[in-house]
Amino acid sequence: MEHIGRYSFREYLKVVEGFHGSQAPGLILGGIMVDYALSRIEPGILFDSICETAACLPDAIQLLTPCTIGNGWLKVIDLGLFALSLYDKHRGEGLRVFVDPAKLRDWNEISDWLYKLKSKKEQDKDRLLAQMEQAGRSVLSLRPIKIKPQYLGRTGKGAIADCPQCGEPYPIRDGALCLACQGKSPYMGK
Amino acid sequence: MEHIGRYSFREYLKVVEGFHGSQAPGLILGGIMVDYALSRIEPGILFDSICETAACLPDAIQLLTPCTIGNGWLKVIDLGLFALSLYDKHRGEGLRVFVDPAKLRDWNEISDWLYKLKSKKEQDKDRLLAQMEQAGRSVLSLRPIKIKPQYLGRTGKGAIADCPQCGEPYPIRDGALCLACQGKSPYMGK
Known part of the structure; x- marks a missing residue:
């Protein structure tokens, strides 16, 4: 992996640390996932993103794509799965990238991390990265x-x-009172 | 407003555009809100953040504090309110900053924007900013x-x-199958 998005691998580690506070493994593998998705999505389309876990991966999407939580182009739907999708924001067609268990056999550190077989203390982070x-x-x-229709488009807040x-x-x-x-x-x- | 966090006002506009994709008014007022909260929180404490709207404001928090969606220090609890809090992540004590309707009388553009009285087309964005x-x-x-106890602390995902x-x-x-x-x-x- 020489590049992640527009960064070299080493540059990306620094960007991650600046935004996320640490070189969290989930953001490193996450960056490789986002980079893969970006390389395969139809050039020039306006895309939105769904992140299927709330842990780490949303930050890789925010750092490497135009999609953020605040601009509404990134939705976190916490299914507990380490996966993300990018898709045409109007048509809902796109692609999903996920870690494939069948492909992890030769990578014991990645597997131990993903399945939480080692505590953070036992983890050899340098080897893992x-x-x-x-x-x-x-x-x-x-x-x-293809995204279900109810997840497409945006609804405004209406009158205030x-x-x-x-x-x-x-x-x-x-309602008659605010939600709080x-x-x-x-x-x-x- | 000369500074927003560690940025000058002009620098902050650029940082916002780079991350969020545009100089959205919600991130500008949001930046002033986060800066205010940061100036009043007890120095040196480890804090988490709650954002009470999903629109725009979460990005101001992510740009100006160590709290991000992916690192779990920022929670979005979408009450539709333009407000945020920073609080001691262990004790749950902190402060909440919100736009105060009683203080908006002299600021017609801000008021029209907050209450959505003008369409984006009618809005004079330069005047608003x-x-x-x-x-x-x-x-x-x-x-x-003070945060309700159920919002304090973090629960891991458990076994995978x-x-x-x-x-x-x-x-x-x-459960027996993944949520998907x-x-x-x-x-x-x-």
Whole structure:
């Protein structure tokens, strides 16, 4: 693996550390996955992305594609699977990249990491990252996908008004009170 | 507003455009909000973040703090409110910053944007961003918060095994099959 997106492998490690806080293995293999998907997607299309785990992988997508959580082009649908898809944001057709268990036989460190067979303490991180670099796309598979219609397109928030209880602006389609005042606040007392 | 985090206001506009794809107003006001929160949080504590909307604001948090979606230090709890909190990741105590409707009276462009009174076409974006820069923290309020215990700490995925149906590694606590094979896949056909 010489390049990940527009970075050299070494540059990518630095970019990951700057954004994510550490050279997490999930972002390294994740970067190779995103790079693979980008190399196969139809050039020039506007794509959205789905990430099938909340752990690590979303950051590889945010670093290497135009898709972020805040711009809505990346959706995290946490199925606990180490996989992602890129797809035409209008037609919903695209591809899914995932780690293929059948291809992991020669890569014990990657396998031990993915199946959590070693604690972080037991893990030899240098060896693990080296195996990821050497293995590159050889441990991945790719298949075409089509997104279910309900995941396509974006719905706006609709009209906004002040919540009659807390006074903050909220989408009135949420009801007579904002969701926080309806009991969904993550804070004590409100 | 001279600075946003470690950036000048102008530098921040560029950083936003590079990550988010455009100088979205929500990231500009969002940056001022994150900067305000950072200036008031107890120095040296390890903090996590909650973002109360999925639109735009999560990216300001990801650009200006160590918290990202992929590292788990940022949670998006979409209440439709333009607000965020930073809090001690162990004790759950921290502060919440929000746009305060009572303070918006002199800032018609910000108000029209927040309440969606103008279409994007009608919006004068230069004037809007200029008002945000001039208003700075004067349109914000801040209050102490304490996180409900269920939102504190992190739970690991637990043991991993291959799904007997699709063959991919999944957290066995999810059941006899992975969540995708249980019908939660966003793709047609699986």
